[in-house]
Amino acid sequence: MRAIINYAMDNWRGADRRQLITENPMRALSVNRLWNKEYPKSTRIHESQLERFFDTLEEFRTRSVRSQTEIAISYALEVALFTGLRATEVISLTKRQVDFKEGVFYLPKTKNGDPLVLPLTPHVESILFARYQSVPENCDFLFPSANYRQHIRESRKTIINLKRLSASDGQEALSLNFHDMRRTFASLAETCNVGKYMIKRLMNHRSGGGGCDVTGDYMHFSHKDILKKSIEIERYILKQGRQLSDNESDNLNDELRRVLDELDDEAKRSWLALMNK
Structure with a gap:
């Protein structure tokens, strides 16, 4: 409203x-600090809900009749959980953006305008x-619409159905947007202590850029x-969601021992100090 009145004044x-209008009446809201603050x-x-999250996805995909588009949305949601990417960044992924040989996937344009390259975790x-x-060879989209000519445009109905399914045992519905x-x-x-700047890098939030936190301008991470x-x-996430089998946990322990053996x-000592914090 303030912008409209300013336009009319000019x-x-x-x-x-x-x-014809000499003063914007909306100015009173700023002077008296009466703007409705949006939190x-x-x-x-939460960690305690991750197992139910994976159970909900599994039941949605296997124990009910769903369209291929609905199934695709459920997988897009799972990718979003493990990458922190925005909805459109996941759903618009194409085959050409994923390089399985190099182990990376690429987003040429994101919300802040910067391209983003992320590693392919297992x-x-x-x-x-x-x-x-799962998609036809001539379809370039990994999460295509029903006609395979474009990526999925609408996911709200599927999200609503997933929320209902997550509350089927009388529990509060999961937050699944x-x-x-x-x-x-x-x-x-953050719980994994990967560091603020690494989280920003993974989520494609700009660091530094002339703001108060100039340290971010100097932070660069290798692949x-x-x-x-x-x-x-x-x-x-997999461990908290009980998605790792005992064998996988054993393999992880073996990998950890191997890495430790290679350290001087x-x-x-630095690693132990970090773990004890």
Whole structure:
């Protein structure tokens, strides 16, 4: 409303070019600090709800009759949980944006205008590879609409059905909007102590840029660093959701021992100090 009145003040003039509106009445709201403050949403999936999240997806895909579009949306939601990407960034993914050989996927344009390259973690890679195989060869989209000519445009009805299914046992429905997945990823990444700047990098939030936090301008991460932290987050989500079998946990322990064996004494001491914080 304030912007509309400002526009009228500048453009509506009398015969002598005098302003017809000389003061914006909305200014009183600013002077008296009466603007309705909008608080950011905080809905997300908590660690204790992750198992129900995966159970809901599994039941949705296998125990009921669903269209291929609905199934695709359920997988897009899962990718969003493990990557923190926005809905359109996931749903618009094409085959050409995923390089299984190099182990990366690429977003040429994101909300802030910057391109983004992310590593393919094992679980995300398995989902995207399954999507690659499930769509027709002449379809370029990994999450296509029913006619396979474009990516999915509407996901609200499917999200509503998933929420209802998550509450089928009388429990409170899970928060399953795409941005809930983004908030969940950020929260769990923080729990994993991957670092504020790494979280910003993974979620494609700009650091520095002339603001107060100029340190972000100096933070640059290698592909190896990003992959390592992404796998840590992925493993944590899978473990909390009880999606890792005993064999997988044993393999993870073996991998951890192998990594530790390769560290020199100084690096081991640094690692122990970090773990004890």
